[in-house]
Amino acid sequence: xxxxxxxxxxxxxxxxxxxxxxxxxxxxxxxxxxxxxxxxxxxxxxxxxxxxxxxxxxxxxxxxxxxxxxxxxxxxxxxxxxxxxxxxxxxxxxxxxxxxxxxxxxxxxxxxxxxxxxxxxxxxxxxxxxxxxxxxxxxxxxxxxxxxxxxxxxxxxxxxxxxxxxxxxxxxxxxxxxxxxxxxxxxxxxxxxxxxxxxxxxxxxxxxxxxxxxxxxxxxxxxxxxxxxxxxxxxxxxxxxxxxxxxxxxxxxxxxxxxxxxxxxxxxxxxxxxx
Amino acid sequence: xxxxxxxxxxxxxxxxxxxxxxxxxxxxxxxxxxxxxxxxxxxxxxxxxxxxxxxxxxxxxxxxxxxxxxxxxxxxxxxxxxxxxxxxxxxxxxxxxxxxxxxxxxxxxxxxxxxxxxxxxxxxxxxxxxxxxxxxxxxxxxxxxxxxxxxxxxxxxxxxxxxxxxxxxxxxxxxxxxxxxxxxxxxxxxxxxxxxxxxxxxxxxxxxxxxxxxxxxxxxxxxxxxxxxxxxxxxxxxxxxxxxxxxxxxxxxxxxxxxxxxxxxxxxxxxxxxx
Numbered sequence: 001x002x003x004x005x006x007x008x009x010x011x012x013x014x015x016x017x018x019x020x021x022x023x024x025x026x027x028x029x030x031x032x033x034x035x036x037x038x039x040x041x042x043x044x045x046x047x048x049x050x051x052x053x054x055x056x057x058x059x060x061x062x063x064x065x066x067x068x069x070x071x072x073x074x075x076x077x078x079x080x081x082x083x084x085x086x087x088x089x090x091x092x093x094x095x096x097x098x099x100x101x102x103x104x105x106x107x108x109x110x111x112x113x114x115x116x117x118x119x120x121x122x123x124x125x126x127x128x129x130x131x132x133x134x135x136x137x138x139x140x141x142x143x144x145x146x147x148x149x150x151x152x153x154x155x156x157x158x159x160x161x162x163x164x165x166x167x168x169x170x171x172x173x174x175x176x177x178x179x180x181x182x183x184x185x186x187x188x189x190x191x192x193x194x195x196x197x198x199x200x201x202x203x204x205x206x207x208x209x210x211x212x213x214x215x216x217x218x219x220x221x222x223x224x225x226x227x228x229x230x231x232x233x234x235x236x237x238x239x240x241x242x243x244x245x246x247x248x249x250x251x252x253x254x255x256x257x258x259x260x261x262x263x264x265x266x267x268x269x270x271x272x273x274x275x
Numbered sequence: 276x277x278x279x280x281x282x283x284x285x286x287x288x289x290x291x292x293x294x295x296x297x298x299x300x301x302x303x304x305x306x307x308x309x310x311x312x313x314x315x316x317x318x319x320x321x322x323x324x325x326x327x328x329x330x331x332x333x334x335x336x337x338x339x340x341x342x343x344x345x346x347x348x349x350x351x352x353x354x355x356x357x358x359x360x361x362x363x364x365x366x367x368x369x370x371x372x373x374x375x376x377x378x379x380x381x382x383x384x385x386x387x388x389x390x391x392x393x394x395x396x397x398x399x400x401x402x403x404x405x406x407x408x409x410x411x412x413x414x415x416x417x418x419x420x421x422x423x424x425x426x427x428x429x430x431x432x433x434x435x436x437x438x439x440x441x442x443x444x445x446x447x448x449x450x451x452x453x454x455x456x457x458x459x460x461x462x463x464x465x466x467x468x469x470x471x472x473x474x475x476x477x478x479x480x481x482x483x484x485x486x487x488x489x490x491x492x493x494x495x496x497x498x499x500x501x502x503x504x505x506x507x508x509x510x511x512x513x514x515x516x517x518x519x520x521x522x523x524x525x526x527x528x529x530x531x532x533x534x535x536x537x538x539x540x541x542x543x544x545x546x547x548x549x550x
Binding site: 048069074075078079082085086089090092093096097100101102103104105106108109110112113163165166220223224226227230231233234258259262263266269270 | 323344349350353354357360361364365367368371372375376377378379380381383384385387388438440441495498499501502505506508509533534537538541544545
């Protein structure tokens with residue numbers, strides 16, 4: 001528990017430094033590292049993909065995803081995707097006897113869905129000149145506070161198992177607690193953003209909109225978490241890694257972002273949270 | 276052989292009608308049908324994915340891909356992708372005991388790479404007001420003429436096996452013949468476009484650029500074909516279907532488009548073939 005909290009504090013400090021004191025592009029590079037590490041964990045730690053070429057291509061492609069939305073054009077991302085698919089097809093043809101199509105497909109699927117989801121944090125930063133940083137904080141607070149709320153509420157009040165076949169420790173009480181803590185923390189963060197920044201710089205954050213969005217994102221973050229648990233279970237590994245003492249691997253910490261952050265990214269395109 | 280030629284003539288007539296006499300959006304809908312059928316073949320005929328929900332979501336998503344590039348915004352495609360991933364994750368959680376992650380990943384991978392590749396025909400149509408139709412014809416001529424050239428040259432002159440472990444009938448002589456026929460047909464089509472249309476309406480097609488592009492696309496179309504053969508071989512099916520007498524399924528006819536047409540689409544964005 002001690003190392004878990006310590007790692008959390010160091011992580012939070014890193015997030016603050018990258019978001020508040022460094023140029024926006026640093027976030028893209030930070031996410032590139034996280035995507036590459038996550039893919040390493042997902043493909044190597046699970047022993048699911050063993051072909052070195054497929055691994056290298058997948059990790060490289062994953063590291064490029066945070067840069068997909070930088071320009072106006074869709075073409076660079078499309079070119080990268082085509083290049084990646086071409087390389088995978090080439091390896092599949094060369095090693096058709098030892099490499100199973102479903103393993104290549106697994107590498108492709110994982111290298112697309114998780115890195116693009118994580119990269120939505122970088123896309124969020126670029127989505128608004130003024131409120132980008134606030135959106136990124138929300139994108140981290142919603143899933144992580146849901147995780148934390150579920151963990152503590154579940155530990156103290158958990159009675160009813162949520163899905164014992166996937167994650168035996170998760171409880172319905174924990175889920176409810178996670179959603180409540182996630183909504184509460186998001187609204188608190190929005191309120192702090194209002195009084196500490198917007199009041200002096202202009203703009204009004206819509207608290208009810210933040211609450212509603214968080215209410216949608218919190219269950220989605222649990223779904224991301226459960227999906228990663230299924231992968232671990234079916235690949236018979238306990239944790240994705242040990243890079244973050246007390247938390248496990250990068251994937252163990254970021255898996256809950258899978259569906260929540262992309263939803264946040266899409267919603268703020270159409271309904272900005274700050275007016 | 277007779278049914279093969281007859282089906283080919285009917286198919287070609289259909290292509291001409293859709294491209295020359297019907298509004299552009301009809302091509303999008305035609306590709307939607309082809310993508311849906313192709314996915315049905317890839318997932319159902321191979322017996323690789325049996326979960327009805329995953330199948331329905333994958334076929335529905337595939338049918339939407341031809342419309343991805345219609346507007347200026349990236350958001351609708353991104354929303355559809357997130358919706359599709361969310362549905363897959365949900366099914367994976369509900370049926371975690373019977374549904375393997377690698378089968379879901381296979382469905383996701385196939386529903387993305389083949390339909391998006393086929394949809395590039397529709398994207399090509401929209402890529403240029405004047406030359407879109409010519410680009411679509413090129414996108415069909417390059418891979419299909421390569422297939423046909425390889426088939427006939429291979430039948431008469433084939434000596435050296437190309438990759439007996441994947442496709443025992445393919446020969447190196449056939450490959451060379453296919454590339455030559457593909458380049459020749461593309462240049463011929465471009466020349467016809469020049470004298471039948473551009474000479475009276477203005478514009479010059481770059482024949483050497485068409486030849487060079489075709490020289491790149493022809494081997495890529497063989498790679499697409501081989502990749503589909505590996506899928507068939509690993510899933511132990513002979514053909515993807517019987518919808519096109521003499522040709523097999525939609526996938527058997529369209530598999531060679533996998534890498535060639537997306538490359539064509541990307542290249543004409545940066546280097547239009549007609550000035």
